[in-house]
Structures are given as structure tokens and as C-alpha cells.
Amino acid sequence: MTQKHHYKLVYFDTKGRAEPIRLLFNYFDVDFEDVRLKKEEDYKNGSPFGQLPYLDVDRGKHVISQTSAILRYVAKSFQAGFAGKTRIDAAKCDMFNDTFWDVLYAYWSEKLAPTPEMAEEMRMKWLQIRPEKLEIFQKYLRKNGGRYMVGDELTYTDLCFLYFLYVIQRGDGSGALDDFPLLTEYYNRILRLPQITEYVLREWNIDEEKNRHSD
Numbered sequence: 001m002t003q004k005h006h007y008k009l010v011y012f013d014t015k016g017r018a019e020p021i022r023l024l025f026n027y028f029d030v031d032f033e034d035v036r037l038k039k040e041e042d043y044k045n046g047s048p049f050g051q052l053p054y055l056d057v058d059r060g061k062h063v064i065s066q067t068s069a070i071l072r073y074v075a076k077s078f079q080a081g082f083a084g085k086t087r088i089d090a091a092k093c094d095m096f097n098d099t100f101w102d103v104l105y106a107y108w109s110e111k112l113a114p115t116p117e118m119a120e121e122m123r124m125k126w127l128q129i130r131p132e133k134l135e136i137f138q139k140y141l142r143k144n145g146g147r148y149m150v151g152d153e154l155t156y157t158d159l160c161f162l163y164f165l166y167v168i169q170r171g172d173g174s175g176a177l178d179d180f181p182l183l184t185e186y187y188n189r190i191l192r193l194p195q196i197t198e199y200v201l202r203e204w205n206i207d208e209e210k211n212r213h214s215d
């Protein structure tokens with residue numbers, strides 16, 4: 001089947017903020033141009049607000065930035081209800097998604113810190129924040145029945161949460177979820193969704209046997 005629209009996702013040559021968007025395209029088996037710029041390349045030109053990622057739809061017809069706006073646009077484009085079936089579910093999807101990014105920023109702050117002292121400070125903060133936030137996410141997951149973060153079917157929020165849990169384990173070791181059995185079961189189950197498992201195991205370097213992150 002020929003695709004109705006052309007998509008070009010522009011980001012740096014890393015997972016970062018673009019990876020859940022790539023995951024979403026893979027989930028829906030949609031072709032997209034995955035442009036990965038080198039740090040020294042001009043990324044300002046072409047982006048609505050000079051930041052990455054941005055998504056170009058139909059060769060310049062529409063250009064959208066802001067990761068969450070792109071995620072919701074892609075989610076809604078390919079499956080009704082994938083950004084929440086009701087208004088309240090849509091708001092909950094957004095609430096969790098925005099929180100993932102806030103928490104990820106706390107994690108990334110260590111890497112972005114200008115001095116080793118500040119990096120250490122950020123690291124200490126992160127190690128305190130991590131279990132607190134995971135506890136809250138697990139509580140919400142349990143309250144919703146344990147299978148999905150919102151509603152009774154998969155949403156874009158679950159794919160973002162999968163990525164969030166992956167980043168944490170990659171950075172802090174696969175034991176980062178040890179005290180969170182429900183999150184561990186959720187992570188292993190979402191990871192194996194037939195629509196994404198091949199992509200995830202390949203691109204994220206996850207050893208299927210041990211379910212370890214080898215990078």
C-alpha cells in the first residue's frame with residue numbers, strides 16, 4: 001500500500017528525544033526519513049524554533065517541532081484513541097508523557113552539567129528522584145489494572161514509558177527496576193509487542209535472553 005504522506009524526522013544522531021517518535025512510526029509500520037544530523041551540522045535552519053526534533057510532513061508543507069506535539073500528531077494520525085479514547089484519557093496520556101520528559105531531564109542533567117562537581121550533585125539528586133517517581137508511576141499503573149498506563153488499550157504514552165524505562169536501565173543498570181515488580185513485568189511485556197519487538201531488540205541493543213542492555 002502506498003503511503004498517503006511523506007514524513008521526515010530530523011534529530012541528532014542519537015536516541016534522545018526522537019526515539020519514541022521513531023518507535024511510534026515503527027509500531028505503525030510507517031515509512032519515514034530518519035535524518036540524523038551531526039552536532040556540527042546546521043540544525044537551526046528548517047526547525048520552527050531552532051530546536052530538534054522536528055517533523056516535516058509532505059516535504060515542507062507542514063513542519064512541527066516539540067517532541068510531545070509530534071508524538072500526539074503521529075499517534076492520532078494512525079489510530080483513533082492512540083492518544084487517549086476520551087478527553088480525560090487524553091489528558092492522562094499527556095500528564096504521564098510530560099512527566100516522563102521532566103524526569104528524563106533530571107536524569108540527563110548530569111550528562112549536561114558543565115563541571116564534574118555539578119554532575120555529581122545532579123547524580124545525587126537523580127538517585128533520590130528515581131525511586132520516588134518510579135513508585136508513583138507503578139502506583140498509577142496498578143490503579144489502572146497493571147496492563148497499560150491509561151485506559152484499557154495501548155497508547156502512545158505506553159511506548160514513551162517503555163523508552164523512559166529503557167533509558168533509566170541503560171544508564172543505571174538493569175537492576176534499576178528491581179524493587180518495582182509491576183513495572184518490570186510491564187516493561188518486558190510492552191518490549192515484546194510484535195509491532196516493535198524486532199526494532200527494539202535491534203536498535204536498543206537488548207539481549208533477549210538476559211533482557212540486559214549491552215550498551
Ligand SMILES: N[C@@H](CCC(=O)N[C@@H](CS)C(=O)NCC(=O)O)C(=O)O
Pocket residue numbers: 016017050051052053065066067068
Ligand atoms: N521542549 C522541546 C525541547 C527541544 C530541545 O531541547 N532540543 C534540543 C536537543 S535534545 C536542542 O535542539 N538543543 C539545541 C538548541 O536548543 O539549540 C522538545 O520537547 O522538543
